[in-house]
Amino acid sequence: MSAIANPGFELTELLLHVKELEEQQLDLRKSVICAFNQLLDLKDISTGVHSTRLAEWAVRVAREMNIPENLSYQVEVAALLHDIGKIGVPDAILRKPGPLTSEERAIINRHPEYSWSILRLFSGLEQASLYALHHHESANGTGYPAGLKGPDIPLVSRIISVIDSYDAMVSNRCYRPGLPHREAIARLLQSSGTQFDPDVVQVFIPIAEKDTAEVFAAAGTSMAAVL
């Protein structure tokens, strides 16, 4: 059928083509994000798995805190790739077993800015890049890089801060075993209001109680192997 005989035909073709291009773009973006996550795995074997679990935790907490569904992709990517900037930190510092000097600490503390500078280059992920930039801010303003305080810190960054600390505490590291769940929760409560947003801590605790096994399974890890 020609377009002259049926002008609607050309429009339908065009719309199909646009849809196809949109799907291709989405696929490409997903692949790039997966590749970046893989990169984290190569840099430090436990980091990639840790990030995958964070994406799971983040979406669950964000839903509970009524963050609009249309932001859930940004939340997921920010949680998954918030530490991508660590690839800019020399291995000698990142993997140093002993205590860090203040210069080395200052270099590590640049990683949220590096994460921001990478993620902001993805078109459509500007929001996620800001969430990653502020994931080490503290509720009392003593965090970095900007020293933001309380509600000035983006809510998603406050969520990432809590779940990042919890997941890191309960995970085994080569130099120390993971903490039991109870102890990790006690530490979150201890720093609630200073390091952590108290509302996020309160929302997260029942999720951690209920969903831990599911989150570890979704990230392809077993609690027995990691905890």
Ligand SMILES: [Fe+2]
């Ligand atoms: Fe970090």
